[in-house]
Amino acid sequence: xxxxxxxxxxxxxxxxxxxxxxxxxxxxxxxxxxxxxxxxxxxxxxxxxxxxxxxxxxxxxxxxxxxxxxxxxxxxxxxxxxxxxxxxxxxxxxxxxxxxxxxxxxxxxxxxxxxxxxxxxxxxxxxxxxxxxxxxxxxxxxxxxxxxxxxxxxxxxxxxxxxxxxxxxxxxxxxxxxxxxxxxxxxxxxxxxxxxxxxxxxxxxxxxxxxxxxxxxxxxxxxxxxxxxxxxxxxxxxxxxxxxxxxxxxxxxxxxxxxxxxxxxxxxxxxxxxxxxxxxxxxxxxxxxxxxxxxxxxxxxxxxxxxxxxxxxxxxxxxxxxxxxxxxxxxxxxxxxxxxxxxxxxxxxxxx
Numbered sequence: 001x002x003x004x005x006x007x008x009x010x011x012x013x014x015x016x017x018x019x020x021x022x023x024x025x026x027x028x029x030x031x032x033x034x035x036x037x038x039x040x041x042x043x044x045x046x047x048x049x050x051x052x053x054x055x056x057x058x059x060x061x062x063x064x065x066x067x068x069x070x071x072x073x074x075x076x077x078x079x080x081x082x083x084x085x086x087x088x089x090x091x092x093x094x095x096x097x098x099x100x101x102x103x104x105x106x107x108x109x110x111x112x113x114x115x116x117x118x119x120x121x122x123x124x125x126x127x128x129x130x131x132x133x134x135x136x137x138x139x140x141x142x143x144x145x146x147x148x149x150x151x152x153x154x155x156x157x158x159x160x161x162x163x164x165x166x167x168x169x170x171x172x173x174x175x176x177x178x179x180x181x182x183x184x185x186x187x188x189x190x191x192x193x194x195x196x197x198x199x200x201x202x203x204x205x206x207x208x209x210x211x212x213x214x215x216x217x218x219x220x221x222x223x224x225x226x227x228x229x230x231x232x233x234x235x236x237x238x239x240x241x242x243x244x245x246x247x248x249x250x251x252x253x254x255x256x257x258x259x260x261x262x263x264x265x266x267x268x269x270x271x272x273x274x275x276x277x278x279x280x281x282x283x284x285x286x287x288x289x290x291x292x293x294x295x296x297x298x299x300x301x302x303x304x305x306x307x308x309x310x311x312x313x314x315x316x317x318x319x320x321x322x323x324x325x326x327x328x329x330x331x332x333x334x335x336x337x338x339x340x341x342x343x344x345x346x347x348x349x350x351x352x
Contacts, residue, residue: 025070030352032064037347039132045340056091057082063101071108077101083183096178100145113151117175119144120166120203121152124219124241125259125278131291131314132328132343138278138295141239141261143223145171148199161208168202169226170195191230193268200226201234215245219259231268238262241278255282266299274299289316289326308334323348 037059046052060080067073076099083096103116123141126134135142150166170176170186172195177185186195194201203223209216223237241259248254257280266274280293296309309332316326323346330341 027069029067034350035061039345041343043341047337054089055086073105075103083178094181096181098178099175111153115149121164121205122203122221122223123239129280130282131293133312133330136310137297147171159210163206165204167199191228193225193235195228196226218242227268233265233270235268236264253284272301287318
C-alpha cells in the first residue's frame with residue numbers, strides 16, 4: 001500500500017493601487033485521489049508447474065482527507081484488490097475491499113500527531129522502490145493495519161529532518177476483514193508479532209535530507225513488535241535506507257535506492273532472523289520511465305537457512321491525459337523454486 005500525500009495552496013494577488021489579502025481556504029474541505037490499476041501477471045516458467053498461471057486483477061486505492069481547519073483532519077485510505085493468492089488462471093476474482101488507514105490528525109509547523117488505524121513509519125523500500133514488482137519481498141517489512149497513535153517532530157540541522165514514533169497493535173476489529181471476498185477478520189488467537197490487543201509494540205524513525213546534497217534522502221528505523229500467542233520473543237527490526245534523485249541531463253533523472261533491514265527473533269521466534277536487501281535504479285527521461293530492481297531475503301529458522309530473491313526490469317510510458325502503461329520482466333527464486341514471468345499494467349489517477 002502506497003503513502004499518499006496531500007497539500008493545500010493559498011492564492012494571493014497584488015494590485016498596484018493596494019495590496020489584496022490572500023484568499024482564505026473554505027472549511028470543511030474534502031480532497032483526495034483515486035488510483036486505478038489493472039495488472040496482468042503471467043508466470044510462464046516455473047519449477048513448480050502449478051505456479052505457471054496467468055493472473056489478471058485490479059487494484060483500486062482511494063485516499064481522502066477531510067480537513068476541518070488548517071490543523072485538524074480525518075484521513076482514510078481504502079483498497080480493493082485480490083485478498084487471496086492465485087492458485088490457477090483467474091481474471092478479476094477474489095476481490096475484497098478493506099480500510100487500511102483511518103486516522104484523526106493534528107498537524108502544525110512544530111509537530112504532528114495522529115490516532116487510529118495506520119501504517120507505522122518503518123522501512124522505505126516497500127513504498128519507494130520503482131517498477132511493477134517493487135514490494136514482492138521487501139513488502140514483508142510494511143507494518144500495515146495497526147491500531148494506536150503516533151506523531152512526528154520536524155527539525156532543521158544542515159537540512160530538513162523529522163523524528164517520528166508510534167505505539168500500536170495489529171487490528172483485530174471488524175475492519176481487519178474485507179467486503180466482497182472475505183479475507184477473514186484477524187483474531188488474537190491467530191498469533192503473529194504485534195497481535196496482542198494491547199499497546200505493547202512501537203516503532204521509531206528518523207527521516208531527512210541535507211542542503212549540501214539536493215535530492216538525497218535517508219531513512220533510519222527501529223521497531224519492537226511484542227510476541228503474539230504463538231511467539232516467545234519480541235521481534236526487533238532495524239532498517240537503514242538511502243535514495244538519491246539526480247538530474248544527469250535536461251529531462252533525464254537517475255534515482256538509485258538501497259535499503260538493508262534486519263529482523264531479530266523474526267516472527268516472534270527466539271533465535272530466528274531475517275535479512276532484507278533492496279537495490280533499485282530508476283531512470284526517468286521525458287514521458288518514459290525505466291527501473292531495475294533486486295530484492296533479497298535471507299532467513300534462518302530452526303537451524304535452516306533459506307535464501308530468496310526477486311529481480312525485475314520495468315519500462316513505462318505516461319500519456320499527457322494521465323494514463324500510464326508499464327511492462328516488466330521478473331525472475332526469482334522463492335522457497336527453492338525458480339520462476340520467470342512477464343507483466344503489464346495500466347494505471348490512472350483521478351484527483352479531487
